[in-house]
Amino acid sequence: xxxxxxxxxxxxxxxxxxxxxxxxxxxxxxxxxxxxxxxxxxxxxxxxxxxxxxxxxxxxxxxxxxxxxxxxxxxxxxxxxxxxxxxxxxxxxxxxxxxxxxxxxxxxxxxxxxxxxxxxxxxxxxxxxxxxxxxxxxxxxxxxxxxxxxxxxxxxxxxxxxxxxxxxxxxxxxxxxxxxxxxxxxxxxxxxxxxxxxxxxxxxxxxxxxxxxxxxxxxxxxxxxxxxxxxxxxxxxxxxxxxxxxxxxxxxxxxxxxxxxxxxxxxxxxxxxxxxxxxxxxxxxxxxxxxxxxxxxxxxxxxxxxxxxxxxxxxxxxxxxxxxxxxxxxxxxxxxxxxxxxxxxxxxxxxxxxxxxxxxxxxxxxxxxxxxxxxxxxxxxxxxxxxxxxxxxxxxxxxxxxxx
Amino acid sequence: xxxxxxxxxxxxxxxxxxxxxxxxxxxxxxxxxxxxxxxxxxxxxxxxxxxxxxxxxxxxxxxxxxxxxxxxxxxxxxxxxxxxxxxxxxxxxxxxxxxxxxxxxxxxxxxxxxxxxxxxxxxxxxxxxxxxxxxxxxxxxxxxxxxxxxxxxxxxxxxxxxxxxxxxxxxxxxxxxxxxxxxxxxxxxxxxxxxxxxxxxxxxxxxxxxxxxxxxxxxxxxxxxxxxxxxxxxxxxxxxxxxxxxxxxxxxxxxxxxxxxxxxxxxxxxxxxxxxxxxxxxxxxxxxxxxxxxxxxxxxxxxxxxxxxxxxxxxxxxxxxxxxxxxxxxxxxxxxxxxxxxxxxxxxxxxxxxxxxxxxxxxxxxxxx
Numbered sequence: 107x108x109x110x111x112x113x114x115x116x117x118x119x120x121x122x123x124x125x126x127x128x129x130x131x132x133x134x135x136x137x138x139x140x141x142x143x144x145x146x147x148x149x150x151x152x153x154x155x156x157x158x159x160x161x162x163x164x165x166x167x168x169x170x171x172x173x174x175x176x177x178x179x180x181x182x183x184x185x186x187x188x189x190x191x192x193x194x195x196x197x198x199x200x201x202x203x204x205x206x207x208x209x210x211x212x213x214x215x216x217x218x219x220x221x222x223x224x225x226x227x228x229x230x231x232x233x234x235x236x237x238x239x240x241x242x243x244x245x246x247x248x249x250x251x252x253x254x255x256x257x258x259x260x261x262x263x264x265x266x267x268x269x270x271x272x273x274x275x276x277x278x279x280x281x282x283x284x285x286x287x288x289x290x291x292x293x294x295x296x297x298x299x300x301x302x303x304x305x306x307x308x309x310x311x312x313x314x315x316x317x318x319x320x321x322x323x324x325x326x327x328x329x330x331x332x333x334x335x336x337x338x339x340x341x342x343x344x345x346x347x348x349x350x351x352x353x354x355x356x357x358x359x360x361x362x363x364x365x366x367x368x369x370x371x372x373x374x375x376x377x378x379x380x381x382x383x384x385x386x387x388x389x390x391x392x393x394x395x396x397x398x399x400x401x402x403x404x405x406x407x408x409x410x411x412x413x414x415x416x417x418x419x420x421x422x423x424x425x426x427x428x429x430x431x432x433x434x435x436x437x438x439x440x441x442x443x444x445x446x447x448x449x450x451x452x453x454x455x456x457x458x459x460x461x462x463x464x465x466x467x468x469x470x471x472x473x474x475x476x477x478x479x480x481x482x483x484x485x486x487x488x489x490x491x492x493x494x495x496x497x498x499x500x501x502x503x504x505x506x507x508x509x510x
Numbered sequence: 511x512x513x514x515x516x517x518x519x520x521x522x523x524x525x526x527x528x529x530x531x532x533x534x535x536x537x538x539x540x541x542x543x544x545x546x547x548x549x550x551x552x553x554x555x556x557x558x559x560x561x562x563x564x565x566x567x568x569x570x571x572x573x574x575x576x577x578x579x580x581x582x583x584x585x586x587x588x589x590x591x592x593x594x595x596x597x598x599x600x601x602x603x604x605x606x607x608x609x610x611x612x613x614x615x616x617x618x619x620x621x622x623x624x625x626x627x628x629x630x631x632x633x634x635x636x637x638x639x640x641x642x643x644x645x646x647x648x649x650x651x652x653x654x655x656x657x658x659x660x661x662x663x664x665x666x667x668x669x670x671x672x673x674x675x676x677x678x679x680x681x682x683x684x685x686x687x688x689x690x691x692x693x694x695x696x697x698x699x700x701x702x703x704x705x706x707x708x709x710x711x712x713x714x715x716x717x718x719x720x721x722x723x724x725x726x727x728x729x730x731x732x733x734x735x736x737x738x739x740x741x742x743x744x745x746x747x748x749x750x751x752x753x754x755x756x757x758x759x760x761x762x763x764x765x766x767x768x769x770x771x772x773x774x775x776x777x778x779x780x781x782x783x784x785x786x787x788x789x790x791x792x793x794x795x796x797x798x799x800x801x802x803x804x805x806x807x808x809x810x811x812x813x814x815x816x817x818x819x820x821x822x823x824x825x826x827x828x829x830x831x832x833x834x835x836x837x838x839x840x841x842x843x844x845x846x847x848x849x850x851x852x853x854x855x856x857x858x859x860x861x862x863x864x865x866x867x868x869x870x871x872x873x874x875x876x877x878x879x
Contacts, residue, residue: 252647262619262648265626422874429720431617435648510874 135391137384140333140346143328145316145322150324153336157295158205160214160341161192162186164356165197166209169270170241170278173249177242184238186211191458204219210234213288216296217303219453219462226466230288233449234281245269254482263435273481278509279442280449282356287412287450288336290358293407295455298334299401305394314392326390331397331419333467335382338362338408348380358408359479364418365411370507378407402457409454409463413501414508419444421509422491423482434483441490446472451497463500525698531847544868546802547794548723549715554784554793554806555726556708563606563777563785564700570600571693577688585677593605594663600692601656605774612725613711614702620647626761627657627741631665634658638684644673645691655689657761664763681686709833719870725797728872731859734778739852742771746838747845765833772827782813796863804867812862817854 143150166183169175175241182188182196186208214220216232245258249269253259258271270276298304304327311317313327322329335345341355342348352375353363366375385400423440451464451472472493475483494505539671540838541738577596581589598736604624611621623645637643645654652658663671663687667828675681703711740750741760748754761767780787784795797813804811826848864871 250647250649260648261623262651264619265622265651267648379528402640428617431614433617433619435619498749 148323156336167282177239180238192456216292218300236278242326255480261435263439274438280446283446284421284449287453292453294334315346315385405455416447417508424487527694540571551794554713558786567603572605574600602773606777613707624655629661669733672813743849756835759834762835768832819855826851
């Protein structure tokens with residue numbers, strides 16, 4: 107990494123010296139040791155909207171396990187408004203109630219993937235609302251029943267109690283892990299790190315000239331980059347150095363940490379963080395080629411981490427399937443997390459072209475395989491292995507590496 | 511992983527030369543040779559340790575059932591004292607079978623119906639006042655078993671539950687249902703071992719991840735790490751939370767934590783060294799397995815280090831108070847010291863032993879969500 111950076115840096119200096127046509131204030135990239143960027147002594151890093159949405163998501167996920175919640179209340183947490191579009195105050199945290207932001211408006215809402223694909227975006231938002239509603243209409247009424255094939259209820263996972271639908275699926279898990287893809291990853295990879303967003307309007311000119319947003323100390327381009335960063339690290343205790351406390355919150359940061367703990371992928375979190383930092387420093391220096399290179403690294407590594415975690419849960423679920431009896435709880439929990447991650451595959455981004463790694467129909471087919479009939483009650487190890495292979499084949503890791 | 515004869519010969523030759531020439535210990539697990547008789551070990555485990563342990567536990571449950579019936583008929587002090595005594599005997603006996611989470615026990619989530627602590631006091635009281643509860647529901651796991659009964663018998667201020675409170679019909683009925691359920695679950699597990707699973711277990715004598723030896727050793731390891739090290743010591747001492755959680759000690763109302771800890775530790779050590787349940791004989795064991803591998807491969811015998819480390823852990827734990835709740839509150843450093851001594855042996859078991867036996871650890875730490 108260091109060598110590549112050195113080489114790139116030399117080349118970019120040579121390019122500058124050689125052509126000398128860039129008459130603006132391109133300067134050397136000053137890559138700080140932590141994610142700290144300032145202008146006139148003030149920090150230019152800001153992502154309160156992302157921190158807010160992570161907090162809204164956390165409340166929603168927790169509320170889905172609270173039997174006193176109504177479907178209307180949960181849906182309002184998702185949309186931060188009533189079904190008729192009026193202001194709602196669904197959260198325990200009043201700061202969230204006061205916010206005009208919502209999770210729903212940013213679900214499957216990236217510029218690159220969904221600005222001209224609003225029908226799929228609407229389908230995806232409807233999927234989340236279906237799962238949220240079904241938690242209340244299907245699972246809550248059976249909270250004091252034992253789950254059996256075709257019937258929702260509770261099931262033991264070791265000393266934990268899980269509440270599943272008729273197919274063995276935990277809706278709160280599929281919503282949680284599905285939002286990691288549809289909200290977090292989609293916004294990072296396909297929206298804020300997209301040149302279309304970063305370079306929109308006068309962003310480049312303004313950034314080159316150091317023209318800041320009205321009332322702010324950051325340029326628009328700096329802010330867009332930081333908003334991507336905030337979706338990953340916005341709930342960190344110290345977001346300037348999030349690697350020190352990697353894994354905080356219940357969204358991407360947590361599962362990146364899990365992948366990073368696997369010796370086969372150790373260091374991936376730091377690589378992603380370093381790319382965020384260097385890319386941001388490149389924006390300050392006006393070096394957009396370097397910025398795009400770092401964005402590509404982030405797209406590649408976050409996509410890979412998500413795919414690894416997907417395979418991990420499918421494999422853990424397979425391993426936990428009982429060989430006799432019906433002690434399915436541990437397997438169902440892993441497979442529920444796995445289903446959420448499978449749903450999230452749609453939002454992964456191949457850095458080498460404009461495409462997603464997985465099409466709508468590929469993801470739909472996998473979700474169908476997981477939930478068809480009595481779902482997890484009758485899923486086979488062969489199906490889970492084949493699905494794992496299908497996912498791993500798109501990346502440079504093996505099922506065995508991801509599975510343990 | 512299988513070596514050809516020639517490679518094996520060369521390997522032994524090279525290892526031999528290596529040992530002779532530099533007197534070093536290169537115990538690369540991939541070259542270790544395993545000619546241990548797994549079948550004989552499995553038979554010994556089933557016939558001389560596991561089934562007798564379940565039978566003995568079953569006997570204590572019979573006495574427990576009798577004692578609660580006697581108390582249900584006549585709420586005398588004597589009957590109450592006898593009920594408490596049979597609870598403790600049975601709870602200690604439970605420690606002998608807790609590690610065998612395999613077969614029917616695994617299928618029916620046995621251990622999570624018997625010893626989830628802390629008991630959910632609010633849920634227990636709710637069940638009692640409703641009088642309408644389904645103990646087979648997973649959400650009632652922490653409202654039953656030994657910890658729930660402990661709360662009911664010992665769980666008031668100063669460990670004295672007023673006799674007239676305990677004599678309420680709902681309360682008596684609840685205790686009775688809990689004890690009956692424990693007896694019936696254990697009968698199911700014991701009966702399956704005797705009529706069905708014993709042979710399956712012994713015949714599954716290979717060395718794959720699903721073979722009996724691999725599974726049983728993983729269960730043993732899991733029990734040692736999660737239920738013994740963490741459950742009895744680490745969690746109340748705050749090792750995983752950063753703050754002391756004294757109320758999460760085992761048996762906090764009766765103050766029998768230490769007794770239960772040592773009952774469990776004895777069972778663990780006897781299983782490891784291959785002492786039969788009735789203590790009359792020894793058979794093939796993990797200790798012998800490790801010694802055998804060390805001999806065959808002229809490598810270090812890990813079992814010696816494990817047993818030494820357990821002596822240190824025993825010495826440390828002997829300094830603990832009877833009630834670990836009190837120990838945490840009054841001087842947690844002693845708990846932490848015991849934890850550290852146990853943890854050193856976890857490393858020996860989970861890394862060195864598993865490598866020497868060439869068995870994969872089949873569980874991962876839970877996400878916590």
